[in-house]
Amino acid sequence: xxxxxxxxxxxxxxxxxxxxxxxxxxxxxxxxxxxxxxxxxxxxxxxxxxxxxxxxxxxxxxxxxxxxxxxxxxxxxxxxxxxxxxxxxxxxxxxxxxxxxxxxxxxxxxxxxxxxxxxxxxxxxxxxxxxxxxxxxxxxxxxxxxxxxxxxxxxxxxxxxxxxxxxxxxxxxxxxxxxxxxxxxxxxxxxxxxxxxxxxxxxxxxxxxxxxxxxxxxxxxxxxxxxxxxxxxxxxxxxxxxxxxxxxxxxxxxxxxxxxxxxxxxxxxxxxxxxxxxxxxxxxxxxxxxxxxxxxxxxxxxxxxxxxxxxxxxxxxxxxxxxxxxxxxxxxxxxxxxxxxxxxxxxxxxxxxxxxxxxxxxxxxxxxxxxxxxxxxxxxxxxxxxxxxxxxxxxxxxxxxxxxxxxxxxxxxxxxxxxxxxxxxxxxxxxxxxxxxxxxxxxxxxxxxxxxxxxxxxxxxxxxxxxxxxxxxxxxxxxxxxxxxxxxxxxxxxxxxxxxxxxxxxxxxxxxxxxxxxxxxxxxxxxxxxxxxxxxxxxxxxxxxxxxxxxxxxxxxxxxxxxxxxxxxxxxxxxxxxxxxxxxxxxxxxxxxxxxxxxxxxxxxxxxxxxxxxxxxxxxxxxxxxxxxxxxxxxxxxxxxxxxxxxxxxxxxxxxx
Numbered sequence: 001x002x003x004x005x006x007x008x009x010x011x012x013x014x015x016x017x018x019x020x021x022x023x024x025x026x027x028x029x030x031x032x033x034x035x036x037x038x039x040x041x042x043x044x045x046x047x048x049x050x051x052x053x054x055x056x057x058x059x060x061x062x063x064x065x066x067x068x069x070x071x072x073x074x075x076x077x078x079x080x081x082x083x084x085x086x087x088x089x090x091x092x093x094x095x096x097x098x099x100x101x102x103x104x105x106x107x108x109x110x111x112x113x114x115x116x117x118x119x120x121x122x123x124x125x126x127x128x129x130x131x132x133x134x135x136x137x138x139x140x141x142x143x144x145x146x147x148x149x150x151x152x153x154x155x156x157x158x159x160x161x162x163x164x165x166x167x168x169x170x171x172x173x174x175x176x177x178x179x180x181x182x183x184x185x186x187x188x189x190x191x192x193x194x195x196x197x198x199x200x201x202x203x204x205x206x207x208x209x210x211x212x213x214x215x216x217x218x219x220x221x222x223x224x225x226x227x228x229x230x231x232x233x234x235x236x237x238x239x240x241x242x243x244x245x246x247x248x249x250x251x252x253x254x255x256x257x258x259x260x261x262x263x264x265x266x267x268x269x270x271x272x273x274x275x276x277x278x279x280x281x282x283x284x285x286x287x288x289x290x291x292x293x294x295x296x297x298x299x300x301x302x303x304x305x306x307x308x309x310x311x312x313x314x315x316x317x318x319x320x321x322x323x324x325x326x327x328x329x330x331x332x333x334x335x336x337x338x339x340x341x342x343x344x345x346x347x348x349x350x351x352x353x354x355x356x357x358x359x360x361x362x363x364x365x366x367x368x369x370x371x372x373x374x375x376x377x378x379x380x381x382x383x384x385x386x387x388x389x390x391x392x393x394x395x396x397x398x399x400x401x402x403x404x405x406x407x408x409x410x411x412x413x414x415x416x417x418x419x420x421x422x423x424x425x426x427x428x429x430x431x432x433x434x435x436x437x438x439x440x441x442x443x444x445x446x447x448x449x450x451x452x453x454x455x456x457x458x459x460x461x462x463x464x465x466x467x468x469x470x471x472x473x474x475x476x477x478x479x480x481x482x483x484x485x486x487x488x489x490x491x492x493x494x495x496x497x498x499x500x501x502x503x504x505x506x507x508x509x510x511x512x513x514x515x516x517x518x519x520x521x522x523x524x525x526x527x528x529x530x531x532x533x534x535x536x537x538x539x540x541x542x543x544x545x546x547x548x549x550x551x552x553x554x555x556x557x558x559x560x561x562x563x564x565x566x567x568x569x570x571x572x573x574x575x576x577x578x579x580x581x582x583x584x585x586x587x588x589x590x591x592x593x594x595x596x597x598x599x600x601x602x603x604x605x606x607x608x609x610x611x612x613x614x615x616x617x618x619x620x621x622x623x624x625x626x627x628x629x630x631x632x633x634x635x636x637x638x639x640x641x642x643x644x645x646x647x648x649x650x651x652x653x654x655x656x657x
Contacts, residue, residue, distance in 0.1 A: 043252030051236040054190040054213045057142065058168045064140035112459050112630075113313035114205070114228060114621060117588035118527040120461035138163035142188065151175040159183065167191050167211065176200035190214055190234060199223030205316060205586040205620050213237045220244060225261025226620045228315025228586075230254070258311075262318050266625045270615035276576045277606045284605070287639065292507065294446055294640040295605065298572075299340035300523035300595050301633035302456065302583075303331050304623060305347040305388040314630070316586065316620050327628035328356060334628075336364055338608070338635050343393040344454035344523030350376065351385040357393075366393040371406045374433035390437045390454045399441040399450070402488070407436040407455075407477045409470045418556030428466050428553065432458045436474050440485050447491045447509025448640055451482055451520045457534070459527040465551045468533045468543070471526065472558055475538070475565045478522070482515030482567075510643050516566060517643050520598040525631065527592050530571075530578055538569050538596055569596045572604050572636035579610040585621040585630050593634055601641045608635040 057063060112118040139161055146169040149155070156177045164184055166174075168191035178187075179200035187204070189197070190213035197212065202223035207230050214237035224233075233253045235245060247256045277284065287293040306324040314322055321327070335343055343366065348357065353370045361368065372389035379387065394401065410430045413419055419429075436455035442448065457470050490509045512518050528534035533549030542564035543549075550559050572595040573579055582593035597604070611632060622630045 044249045051213045060143040111308040118459040140165045142167040151177045156180045179203040202226040222260045222264035226316040270612045274609040297340040297637045298342045299635045302346040302525040302631040304629035330628035345391045346456040347388045348391040349388045367396040368393045392454045403440040405438045424553040449518045453522040455524045472563045486512045486515035519602045522596040570599045605637040
């Protein structure tokens with residue numbers, strides 16, 4: 001067994017392999033040399049060239065030896081001469097450019113996807129312990145007559161491998177445990193005695209090259225349809241069923257993957273998500289029997305707008321499951337099933353809000369408040385309806401909408417006197433059109449007030465400073481809105497009928513001495529993990545002026561004095577432990593969606609639990625047949641803690657107040 005660090009892939013050999021004239025073998029019914037046998041697609045030409053390269057690498061550890069020979073031939077002049085006394089520069093973790101365009105890794109997209117995550121890996125701090133690292137990522141076990149690869153093989157612990165060569169051995173099977181090597185980009189199983197390949201290979205979504213040349217494979221599992229980054233699947237030299245082979249011959253690997261993906265059977269649905277109770281059964285019974293206990297529930301859900309749900313972005317999702325016609329019904333069914341008092345949806349475009357959601361939710365007693373992102377103002381009417389935004393729905397029979405406000409982060413930033421109009425402001429903050437929708441409600445029966453904020457923060461990890469700035473602007477504006485709302489006079493007391501039908505005064509409405517006493521909930525897609533500056537700011541109430549997430553950019557008082565707030569926020573899921581993920585794609589699985597609440601006047605009764613882990617282990621990412629968005633919805637049930645001066649008087653022994 002040999003490993004090597006530098007390895008050319010088969011597609012990058014410097015010259016055409018010997019016997020490349022054989023590229024027309026096995027094609028068509030024409031005789032060798034005839035015109036019919038020469039007319040082959042470019043994709044199939046590449047297939048046959050790579051097959052010949054594979055056949056020329058039968059010798060033991062062929063690629064490791066070739067790599068070692070190549071490294072020995074590097075001329076001395078090619079080795080850079082450096083000053084041994086100069087200090088090594090620390091590795092940079094962020095591009096230095098302040099341009100507002102997306103980072104290089106995502107230059108062609110403006111939305112996170114299957115290959116572009118919303119969060120970058122955190123840079124190592126000097127004091128942090130590093131995980132074991134390896135200076136090699138390729139392993140060549142080719143041509144050494146391996147006959148068996150047991151599921152318990154130590155090979156499957158080498159999860160850092162990028163290239164693995166098991167070619168020209170005597171393997172008759174490959175265990176499904178190979179799916180543990182999730183970083184593989186090239187896997188060569190050519191020249192063995194395989195009659196099939198495990199469906200678990202479909203979990204290796206980073207694969208770009210999969211060589212199965214010269215085996216005995218008759219068919220391919222449809223599970224391989226999730227290999228959305230695969231560029232070459234080597235099938236030549238196998239008795240593959242003609243329908244599959246013809247797809248590759250005519251249209252190439254990607255066409256085959258699309259066919260397998262769309263023909264894959266729908267897997268079994270996951271178990272229902274289980275509610276996590278944060279109060280004891282006795283406490284819940286006591287609340288249920290107390291007529292003065294007021295509860296309410298909030299759902300937050302980034303539904304993945306139609307325009308962003310493309311095959312290029314989510315290539316592992318069957319086309320029928322990615323279509324909006326299919327997804328919108330699942331989304332609507334899911335949010336209606338939970339019957340939350342407030343629904344806070346992100347990535348809702350204008351057309352779907354007006355034509356679909358508001359129309360269907362009306363019948364379930366919901367009314368809505370909606371604003372699209374700011375870019376819609378500059379777009380033609382035909383494109384405007386595809387712009388997404390934030391939609392907040394509420395139970396109209398229970399709550400009165402008192403006021404609604406739009407926060408446009410770029411416009412709010414422009415109005416701040418301490419935000420000097422620097423390059424950082426213009427190139428990083430002002431180029432983003434993200435928004436928040438803030439609604440002020442009163443409970444029609446109790447007079448209790450609520451502030452429900454719904455927001456979607458910028459996604460690109462290169463702009464984590466902007467994420468922090470947008471969150472700071474959001475909180476600053478909410479504090480102003482809450483202060484104003486606290487000055488509103490309370491509604492007049494209502495009267496209720498007693499058991500005899502007589503009109504008696506009902507519980508007096510609460511009186512709020514200031515805005516911080518009003519129950520507040522912020523439902524959001526923050527595109528930030530719990531280890532981020534955004535989470536630290538919201539949960540701790542402050543971040544220092546030199547926080548690393550500012551990335552040395554300058555943002556007025558935020559970076560001269562630090563950021564702070566007095567809202568006393570907590571994440572609804574923090575009490576039960578943040579769930580493992582709210583966003584699930586091959587490039588990222590983690591928590592970026594939250595429901596925050598003001599802990600001084602709101603308590604958490606229960607939260608909707610996580611998606612079954614056993615189900616997730618068999619799924620490469622969302623959306624899929626069962627989950628219509630790349631996010632999952634989160635739901636929390638709260639109880640109101642009334643202001644102290646408006647608590648009802650204690651009951652006496654006769655049960656009267």
